[in-house]
Amino acid sequence: MRRTLLLTDDPIDEPALVAGRPMSAGMGAAIVFSGVVRGSEDGAPIGAIGYEGFRAMVERQFGLLFDEMERRWPVGSVRLVHRLGVVKVGESSLWVEVVAPHRREAFEASQWLIDEMKRVVPIWKRPIPA
Numbered sequence: 001m002r003r004t005l006l007l008t009d010d011p012i013d014e015p016a017l018v019a020g021r022p023m024s025a026g027m028g029a030a031i032v033f034s035g036v037v038r039g040s041e042d043g044a045p046i047g048a049i050g051y052e053g054f055r056a057m058v059e060r061q062f063g064l065l066f067d068e069m070e071r072r073w074p075v076g077s078v079r080l081v082h083r084l085g086v087v088k089v090g091e092s093s094l095w096v097e098v099v100a101p102h103r104r105e106a107f108e109a110s111q112w113l114i115d116e117m118k119r120v121v122p123i124w125k126r127p128i129p130a
Contacts, residue, residue, distance in 0.1 A: 001070045002077035005062050007055055009085040012092045017079065027076040027099050029106035033114060035094035037087050039130075047130040048088045053123035058082075061121045065113060073109040075100045080113070082123060089130075 002022055014034060021030060037049050062080065069075055081095040096114060100106035 001066070001075050002079075003063075003066045004077070004079040005059060005066075006079075006081045007053070007058060007084055008081060009083070012081050012083065012095045014092065014095060017081065017095060017097065021097065021099070022077050023099060024076055026101055028101055029103040030097060030099045031103070031106040031110045033094070033096045033110060034092045035114075036092050037089050039089045041127040044127070045130045046089065046127045048086050048128040049093065050086050050126040050128055051082070051084050051093060051123055052126075053084060053121070057122050062117070065116050065120070068116075069109050069113055072112070073100060073105040075105065075109050078109075078113065080117075084123075086128065 018032065023030065039045060041049070066078060069078060075098055077099045079097045083093045087093040096110060098106045098110040098113065100109060
């Protein structure tokens with residue numbers, strides 16, 4: 001399974017990521033998820049979210065998640081981009097792509113990865129008032 005993890009302070013260039021998609025002949029499904037910062041957090045309006053994380057720990061946890069994903073599903077590739085720093089409302093803070101032979105395993109693996117990421121990856125968010 002190909003793996004790409006990018007932690008960046010820069011905006012996520014989704015068209016460039018899609019254009020660079022690795023698809024081999026045996027892969028028939030590509031699931032893309034983009035997590036966008038909403039304009040409110042716990043009912044209060046915000047202007048942005050500040051994300052921070054200790055890169056070495058974040059990379060280690062994502063490596064473990066990718067290992068488990070590879071054991072559970074026949075995924076051809078996973079690419080994940082997570083913003084750090086300040087992300088304004090309406091901007092993407094997370095971009096995930098899972099490529100697999102069929103849609104079911106691509107959807108399942110993608111959903112599992114995002115749920116587990118939220119649970120175990122040490123990235124903290126701080127709402128910034130509008």
